[in-house]
Amino acid sequence: MTAKILDGKWLSKSLRQKLRERAAILLEGGIQPGLAVVLLGDDPASKVYVNNKVRACEECGVKSFRHALPPNTTEKSVLSTIAALNADPEIHGILVQTPLPSHINMRRILESISIDKDVDGFHLYNIGGLVVGNSIFPPCTPYGVQLLLETAGIDVSGKNVVVVGASNIVGKPMALMLLQKEATITICHIKTRDLAQHTILADILIVAAGQPKLIVPQMVKRGVVVIDVGINRMPDGSIVGDVDFDGVRKKASWITPVPGGVGPMTVTMLIENTVHAAERKKL
Numbered sequence: 001m002t003a004k005i006l007d008g009k010w011l012s013k014s015l016r017q018k019l020r021e022r023a024a025i026l027l028e029g030g031i032q033p034g035l036a037v038v039l040l041g042d043d044p045a046s047k048v049y050v051n052n053k054v055r056a057c058e059e060c061g062v063k064s065f066r067h068a069l070p071p072n073t074t075e076k077s078v079l080s081t082i083a084a085l086n087a088d089p090e091i092h093g094i095l096v097q098t099p100l101p102s103h104i105n106m107r108r109i110l111e112s113i114s115i116d117k118d119v120d121g122f123h124l125y126n127i128g129g130l131v132v133g134n135s136i137f138p139p140c141t142p143y144g145v146q147l148l149l150e151t152a153g154i155d156v157s158g159k160n161v162v163v164v165g166a167s168n169i170v171g172k173p174m175a176l177m178l179l180q181k182e183a184t185i186t187i188c189h190i191k192t193r194d195l196a197q198h199t200i201l202a203d204i205l206i207v208a209a210g211q212p213k214l215i216v217p218q219m220v221k222r223g224v225v226v227i228d229v230g231i232n233r234m235p236d237g238s239i240v241g242d243v244d245f246d247g248v249r250k251k252a253s254w255i256t257p258v259p260g261g262v263g264p265m266t267v268t269m270l271i272e273n274t275v276h277a278a279e280r281k282k283l
């Protein structure tokens with residue numbers, strides 16, 4: 001068996017076309033969706049992510065506003081930047097690029113974003129919404145994974161879904177979203193004993209640990225659907241996921257590549273949430 005590819009690049013392209021059309025309709029009514037991106041410090045990876053997001057905005061007719069703040073910016077100053085963006089009618093979505101410098105309380109920053117502009121979906125209001133299956137802006141990475149599965153016709157209802165990684169931005173919201181779709185969920189993390197004992201039972205395995213080759217063929221059953229969220233930069237500059245792609249694809253029915261799987265979907269769902277935020281404003 002060789003797995004079929006869950007092609008996030010291809011799906012993103014067609015989704016972005018539709019987003020461009022929705023943005024054009026808004027523009028006819030005098031509203032251009034606007035996304036503010038706040039970047040604190042000079043982390044090179046964060047700069048790359050921000051550039052990707054700004055490029056995707058341009059592609060979809062969303063206006064982007066970049067706020068690059070020096071690394072020593074005080075928390076008070078970040079909070080007043082966000083307060084100004086909350087009040088700005090041209091801005092429909094606000095994203096604060098993480099990680100933040102250690103002197104900044106990330107939770108305080110995320111809670112300061114208006115819930116109507118929380119397009120990353122990290123505000124407690126939106127996270128709480130996930131628990132009851134009613135969030136306004138689902139977090140972008142899990143939202144993108146859900147759409148990849150849906151588009152391929154992979155029904156999660158009643159399936160054993162194993163999520164490896166329990167972060168607030170990927171693992172936990174992913175688990176909540178698929179629980180809402182009636183999957184049976186197992187969440188594994190660094191303290192999980194014998195990871196393979198869990199992954200081998202997965203009908204759908206979602207890996208977001210940030211560990212290259214964490215998942216090898218012996219850890220999965222034949223026919224599994226594998227979603228690799230991991231992005232790891234190797235010493236030679238190449239980017240790999242958390243899954244031994246060449247080995248695991250021989251046993252899986254579907255698999256996401258890295259790059260070209262979940263990554264482009266994350267950015268696309270950010271634009272989806274921003275356009276959605278502008279549409280809500282219009283109502």
Ligand code: NAP
Binds near residue numbers: 166168191208210264
């Ligand atoms: P994170 O905050 O570091 O969380 C990683 C999670 O994996 C934690 O729960 C950690 O447990 C767990 N973990 C680490 N090593 C493990 C192991 N050996 N066995 C089991 N669990 C393990 O990272 P994140 O922000 O969720 O991101 C995860 C990966 O996805 C990274 O490679 C990141 O670059 C990538 N990512 C990709 C996208 C995309 O669009 N494709 C978006 C976001 C993130 P502890 O917390 O207990 O240590």
